[in-house]
Amino acid sequence: MVPFWTEADLDAVARRARLVAFDLDNTLARSKQPMLPEMADRFSRLTRRIDVAVVTGGRQELVVSQVLDVLTPEADLGRLHLMPTSGTRYYRWRDGAWRLVLSHDLSSRDKARAVASLERHARALGLMDGACWGERIEDRGSQITFSALGQQAPEEAKRAWDADGSLKRRLAEAVQADLPDLLVRAGGYTSVDVMARGVDKAYAVRELAARQGIGVGDIVFVGDRMGPDGNDWPAVAAGAFGLRVDGPRDTLGLCEGLLARL
Structure with missing residues (x-):
């Protein structure tokens, strides 16, 4: 602890x-x-x-x-x-x-794979619906980040969105199954990150x-x-x-x- x-x-x-x-x-x-x-x-x-x-x-x-x-x-x-x-x-x-x-940095191929998997599973889980403040999927060079409410979402909305973390975990697990050679982690209050393993x-x-x-x-x-x-x-x-x-x-x-x- x-x-x-x-x-x-x-x-x-x-x-x-x-x-x-x-x-x-x-x-x-x-x-x-x-x-x-x-x-x-x-x-x-x-x-x-x-x-x-x-x-x-x-x-x-x-x-x-x-x-x-x-x-x-x-x-x-x-x-x-x-x-x-x-x-x-x-x-x-x-x-x-x-x-x-x-x-x-991720290769262009790995970035494309990450974006495609995040988009597909986020839509299937209903995470692309509702209010959005800014980009949902961002290319950070060495990391692709999905933010359910957008990059500029207010903190109050972020904190309230997935209090028990279950939505992020479900998305991360689904994307990880698609991309076993990469690392997929639940990040902040609303985000899932894809990066090089290790x-x-x-x-x-x-x-x-x-x-x-x-x-x-x-x-x-x-x-x-x-x-x-x-x-x-x-x-x-x-x-x-x-x-x-x-x-x-x-x-x-x-x-x-x-x-x-x-």
């Missing part, structure tokens, strides 16, 4: 942490929204104390608008690790710009550990979807020390606690 952040011994967490990794949506910021000023301040200050990663299912463009664009001048960009699309891409600050260090948030924390010369257990991973069906769970299953939050307000409190101890 991943502990809620207030249940953890933050003194022990600060002693063990060599890197702190955060999920983005509903952890650092509300879905598709920029970090609030107080969160941007604490996050920026944290990069002066320890290496910090953002590992999210979203695109790099969202990392820019939700995180990078609101950082304070205090942020140490050289200690930031950006891993969008569930860790299938990795960016570092080099020579005054964000450089793509690695990527695991490349997810577990891969992300292993890659971070290897590149930093630390153990996976030296990484503290903070996220809101830490149950076995959640998209943050693979990081914990890989050996990172997980801390669960229920939203950005919790993450703000956790960051303040870590800043007082690091």
Whole structure:
């Protein structure tokens, strides 16, 4: 069981942490929204104390608008690790710009297979009906993402859509049966992701550990979807020390606690 952040011994967490990794949506910021000023301040200050990663299912463009664009001048960009699309891409600050260090893009054939399977099974399950805000199926290069209510759906609608996760699971299982060579996972509140097998948030924390010369257990991973069906769970299953939050307000409190101890 991943502990809620207030249940953890933050003194022990600060002693063990060599890197702190955060999920983005509903952890650092509300879905598709920029970090609030107080969160941007604490996050920026944290990069002066320890290496910090953002590992999210979203695109790099969202990392820019939700995180990078609101950082304070205090942020140490050289200690930031950006891993969008569930860790299938990795960016570092080099020579005054964000450089793509690695990527695991899907082939054109695999993208087409993923889109066709998602569309077919989503229609069969009735998931293409009803209100929609923006694209339902998005090509993120290294990941194809189906969002039942569209990419721009309001958070309240997302939370209410599939409270027990059964609709996402049914879609993911059906698509996985079509694409056994790829990895299909239920993602956020309304999404299902298709990506290269073996490349997810577990891969992300292993890659971070290897590149930093630390153990996976030296990484503290903070996220809101830490149950076995959640998209943050693979990081914990890989050996990172997980801390669960229920939203950005919790993450703000956790960051303040870590800043007082690091």
